[in-house]
Amino acid sequence: MIDFVGIPAEEPRGGIIARGNDVSAPSDIRPDVWAALRGCPLWRAASDAAVERLARAAAVRDVSRGSSIAREGDVADGFGVLVSGRARVFHLGADGRQITFEDLATTDPLAAVAALAGGRYPANIEAMTDGTIVWLRRDALYELLLEEPAVARNLISNLASRVVNFTSVVQSLALDVPSRLARYLFQRALATGETTPDGLRVDLGMTKGELATALGTVPETLSRAFARLKDDGVVDVQGRTIVVFDVGALARMGSGYED
Amino acid sequence: MIDFVGIPAEEPRGGIIARGNDVSAPSDIRPDVWAALRGCPLWRAASDAAVERLARAAAVRDVSRGSSIAREGDVADGFGVLVSGRARVFHLGADGRQITFEDLATTDPLAAVAALAGGRYPANIEAMTDGTIVWLRRDALYELLLEEPAVARNLISNLASRVVNFTSVVQSLALDVPSRLARYLFQRALATGETTPDGLRVDLGMTKGELATALGTVPETLSRAFARLKDDGVVDVQGRTIVVFDVGALARMGSGYED
DNA sequence: CGCCCTCCTTGACGCGCGTCAATTCCGGAG
DNA sequence: CTCCGGAATTGACGCGCGTCAAGGAGGGCG
Secondary structure (H helix, E strand, O other): OOOOEEEOOOOOOOOOOOOOOOOOOOOOOOOHHHHHHHHHHHHOOOOHHHHHHHHHHEEEEEEEEEEEOOOOOOOOOEEEEEEEEEEEEEEEEEOOOEEEEEEOOOOOOOHHHHHHOOOOOEEEEEEEOOOOEEEEEHHHHHHHHHHOOHHHHHHHHHHHHHHHHHHHHHHHHHOOOOHHHHHHHHHHHHHHHHEOOOEEEOOOOOOOHHHHHHHOOOOOHHHHHHHHHOOOOOOOOOOOOOEEEOOHHOOOOOOOOOO | OOOOOOOOOOOOOOOOOOOOOOOOOOOOOOHHHHHHHHHHHHHHOOOHHHHHHHHHEEEEEOOOOEEEEEEOOOOOOEEEEEEOOEEEEEEEEOOOOOEEEEEEEOOEOOOEEEEEEOEEEOOOOEEEEOOOOOOHHHHHHHHHHHOOOOHHHHHHHHHHHHHHHHHHHHHOOOOOOHHHHHHHHHHHHHOOEEEEOOEEEOOOOOOOOHHHHOOOOHHHHHHHHHHHHHOOOOOOEEOOOOEEEOOOHHHHOOOOOOO
C-alpha cells in the first residue's frame, strides 16, 4: 500500500490500550473480526477505541463459495471488510462476460468507494471461497472520519492507489489474451513463485476455467494461449501448476513491466 | 468522455472564512489562474488564504492544441490545474490504440492521483485545444492538507467519484462499437442536446475522426456504426451535428442507463 | 470556375476470439 | 482395475473490427 511521503504520521494518542495490529481483541469481540478490522488499511491510523466501536457496530456474516456479496446497481447501503476467504470484484456485461477489477483477501475493504461516493455499487462482489465478512453502515465510516481526522490520510492513500490500480486494469483490457495471460503469470511468478532448478514454479490455485473468466476470456482461448507460451518455450504446464522458464519473456509480452 | 454513472455532489462545508468561487483575485495574481484554483474541486473547502498561497507557488504554462502535458510512465513530480482549454486523459497501447479515461475542462485537476499515490503518471494527458495550465509541486498539496484538514474531505470525495467513473470506463470497453457510440450520444443528448421539432440536436464539437479515437476505434468503424443507427431510424447524421429521434433506443443500446 | 486538401464513406480482406461440437485427460468411487 | 464425470484440449466456423485502398463530398482559394 502506498503511503504519503511528505506527511508525518499522527502522534499516537494517549490511551489505556496499546496500539498496533497485534493488539489482542477485547474479550467479547471475535478475535478474527477484531484482527480484520484492526488490519484494514482504510483506517490504519485509527485508535483501538475507534476500531472497537466499529467492531461492535459490525454485523458478521458467513458467505459460501460462489455466493454474491454485492450486486452492481444495488443501492449502496453499507460496506464491508473481508475477515477470511477470498472475493472477486467484477463487472458483468450484458452478454454475461466478466471483467475482474480486483481480488480481495483478508482485511481488504469491500465496496468502500460506493459508501464514500454514495449512490449504487459500481460492480459485483462474489465470494471465491467460503469465508466471513463484517458489514458496516455507511455512516460508521463518516463518523470515524469526524472522530479521527487522521484516518482521512489512510483513505486518501487507499483511494489514490485504487485509481492507479484501475488504470492498469484498463491497460490489460487493451491487450490480447496471450499478453494478458503473460502479464498474469508474470505477476504471480514474482509474488508466489517458488524457485526450482527448472524455473519458477507457480500454482494457479484455481481451475483453468476460473482463470479464464478472471482474465476475461473462455477456457478454449486460454488453452490456446497456454499452448503458445509452451511452444515458445517460455513456460511448461503441468496440470494447474506452471513452471516459468523465462520470466523476462513474460514481462515483455505483458507489455513492459520489468520491475 | 464517459461519465455515465451519476457522481455525487460534494458536501458543502461550514467554516469561519467566507468561501466561494466568486471571490475576486488578489491584484497581483492573474484572475483566470485565481478562478481556476479557487474553483478546483480538490480543495473546495480551503480558505482563500490557502488558495492564494497555492497561486503564488504555481507555475503558469501555456499549452497548444495537441501538445503533451504528461506522459505515462514519467515520474510524477507535480500536478496541475486546467485554467482554460480542454484536455484528454488516455492510455496509449503498444499498438498505438488509445483509451480515453477522462475529458478535462477548466478547474479540473491534472494528474492529481499520481501526486497522491506517488510514483509515476499512470496515463497520458494531451491538450485538445490551446489552453493554459498551472503546475504545482506535489508538496504543495501535502502542505495544504496539513494546514487545512477539511480539505481531506474534498479529496476523498473527488477520488471516490473518480474510482466510480473508472468502473464506467471499463464497462464501456466491454461493449461493441455501436453500443459505445450509442452510449456516448445518449450522454451528449442529455447534457447538451437542443430540443427541436424533429428531435434532440447534438453538435459533436469535433471531427468524426477525433470522436472515433475518443471511443477507442477508427473512423471507418465509427462511420459504419453511424450508418447502422441511421438505418435503424434512431438518429440522423448531418455533418457533425446529430439529430436524435429516439433517446430511449440509445439508452437501451448503450446498456441500460435509463436515468 | 477548377483545383486541392481534408474529412468522410464504402468495399474487400485478415486476424483474434467467442461459440459449438467432438474427443481426450485425469482423479475419485466402487 | 473399471467406470464415470468434470476439466481440458482441439478443430471448424462466424462475427466484429482494424487495415488497406479507392472513391466521394465539401470548403477555401486563386
